[in-house]
Amino acid sequence: MFLPIGDAGRAELVERRIAEAIMGGHLRAGDRLPSEADLAHTMGVAPVTVREALLGLRSRGLVVTRRGRNGGSFVSAEADPLVFAREALVASSRFAIRDLGVHYAALTMAGTRLAARRAALSEVAAIRIRLAKLDTAVGQKPGASELSAWRQTMDDLQLELVALSQSARLTRDQMRLQAEFSPLLRLIDVDAGTRSRHRELFGSVLDAVEAGDEDAAGAATERLVGDAIDALDALRLQADDF
Amino acid sequence: MHSDFRRTISDERQLVYDAEHGAVDRMWPTTIGDAISATTVPASGATTSALDSASSIVSAYFARLLSVLEDHAEQLSREIIFQGREGLTATRIDDLVEPHANELLDYASEPIYGAGFIATVDLLADAPSHLAWWQGADRRKLVFPPRSVKQGIDYRELEWFRIPSLTGNSHVAGPYVDYLCSDEYTMTAAAPVLVDGNFVGVAGLDVLIETIxxxxxxxxxxxxxxxxxxxxxxxxxxxxxxxxxxxDVLRHQPVLDRRRCDAVDLEIVVLH
Incomplete structure (x- = not known):
């Protein structure tokens, strides 16, 4: 246990971080990655570690490298967050999905309960305004980029609400868990009924936070996360039918 | 704002701060402490004088931070004018801002967690919006992956950007969990940067609530x-x-008295 950790394993960490950004849709097909030097600098590792990570990403088909004047590393044209999410869902056991849901619900409930005690009305109102804008932003037949923007806004509003707990630790954990959970949510976002239900449920979380009602805020959050998990679990069950 | 005028204000603030800190270190425990220990039930006169003292302690603390920040905002504005606003790029702004950020992070009197400049949406030729921001013990430059939650945040709506942009005055925002930059519980001081009378962004610094x-x-x-x-x-x-x-937020607690602070939009409150 007292052996030096060194740079071994760091390349895998860098690779995982970038792979997660691609699979989660934060880096999209065709996006240019920062230069090796910039990546090394911002991620606090040696350039050789970044090079090794990029090698791994290339061999997995997530990244392509082009030479020449406009060269560099780019997210592969085939990278589709929905395909990655479906693969991740099928590769997970139902137990793991339910357990992720339990974890996410527990954390988010703690955050929104505390927000109900500590949020200012103006702060809740600001979230509500952005939620209202989201209503009109999604049409009847949204394309991939509209759906992606919808998910990003929902994630952002949820994070903002948890941040109103005034707890830095809860907010950091929410960000980490959201990065894991959010790619899967894209699979159920395609259903218009699910989207409108989730918008409504999130609205009732806001109502409870605004009223300063901790118990109602916790209960509404549990309904929102529970609904998402049920939908994901149903998708997972269907996947076994093929 | 005329620079000589600003200089005067800054110097005054410095004097107020120094005076207060002398007072904090030497006077409070003796004079105020004796006054209070003389009576177990706080007399309203004693409350008033404690509120006044608390308010000047807080005002002096933030006035000093703001004056340091405003000096940098003003220098930066002169450098942007010298450089020329046309064709300003993100890289060029980073080069202009980095020495100021470093100097703020070097600020000896108080640990500053992060510092930098946030450009208005249409300032730069090559980027719709830009944060030139350095933070943490290792002074790492903040870089967001494209389309991450953080990248998508419209900072024009955020208190530390909105208020200086609307009022043209410095503002201290928070406390809030700053999930955009530090991921910590933070106060952000922000000073508008003006070029030919036009708002081009804010110079800012983060101080952790723990520090305060x-x-x-x-x-x-x-x-x-x-x-x-x-x-x-x-x-x-x-x-x-x-x-x-x-x-925590004050909601139903019975307030005995409250007092505004001078340099900053904060209040001292005493509960029953």
């Missing part, structure tokens, strides 16, 4: 009255009242 708590608790404790330092939405920054802690 460490600095302000001893002098506030020495007043002998439990007091709360709250922001514009009644959220507690620092408390010497065991009933409330940083992050």
């Amino acid at each position: 708590e460490r600095r302000l608790t001893p002098p506030l404790r020495a007043l002998g009255f439990p007091v709360l330092l709250v922001n514009g939405v009644n959220r507690v920054l620092v408390s010497t009242d065991p009933r409330l802690s940083p992050g």
Whole structure:
């Protein structure tokens, strides 16, 4: 246990971080990655570690490298967050999905309960305004980029609400868990009924936070996360039918 | 704003701060402390004088931070004018801002967690929006992956950007969990940067609530009255009242008295 950790394993960490950004849709097909030097600098590792990570990403088909004047590393044209999410869902056991849901619900409930005690009305109102804008932003037949923007806004509003707990630790954990959970949510976002239900449920979380009602805020959050998990679990069950 | 005028204000603030800190270190424990120990039930006169003292301690603390920040904002504005606003790129802005950020992070009197400049949406030729920001013990430059949650945030809506852009005055925002930059519980001081009278962005610095708590608790404790330092939405920054802690919001608690601070939009509150 007292052996030096060194740079071994760091390349895998860098690779995982970038792979997660691609699979989660934060880096999209065709996006240019920062230069090796910039990546090394911002991620606090040696350039050789970044090079090794990029090698791994290339061999997995997530990244392509082009030479020449406009060269560099780019997210592969085939990278589709929905395909990655479906693969991740099928590769997970139902137990793991339910357990992720339990974890996410527990954390988010703690955050929104505390927000109900500590949020200012103006702060809740600001979230509500952005939620209202989201209503009109999604049409009847949204394309991939509209759906992606919808998910990003929902994630952002949820994070903002948890941040109103005034707890830095809860907010950091929410960000980490959201990065894991959010790619899967894209699979159920395609259903218009699910989207409108989730918008409504999130609205009732806001109502409870605004009223300063901790118990109602916790209960509404549990309904929102529970609904998402049920939908994901149903998708997972269907996947076994093929 | 004329620079000579600003200089005068800054110097005054510095003097106020120095005077107060002498007072904090030497005077409070003796004069105020004796005054309070003389009576067990706080007389209203004693409350008033404790509120006044608390308010000047807090005002002096933030006035000094703001004057340092405003000096940098003004220098930066001169450098942008010298450089020329046309064709300004993100890289060029980074080069202009980095020495200022470093100097702010070097600020000896108080640990500053992060510092930099946030451009208005249409300032740069090659980027719709830009944060030139350095933070943490290793002074890492902040870089967001494209389309991450953080990248998508419209900072024009955020208090530390919105208020200086609307009022043309410096502002201290928070406390809030700053999930955009530090991921910590933070106060952000922001000063508008003006070029030919036009707002082009804010120069800012982050101070962690922990830092402020460490600095302000001893002098506030020495007043002998439990007091709360709250922001514009009644959220507690620092408390010497065991009933409330940083992050809590005053709602139904019975307020005995409150006093505005001069340099900054904060209030001192004493509860019944």
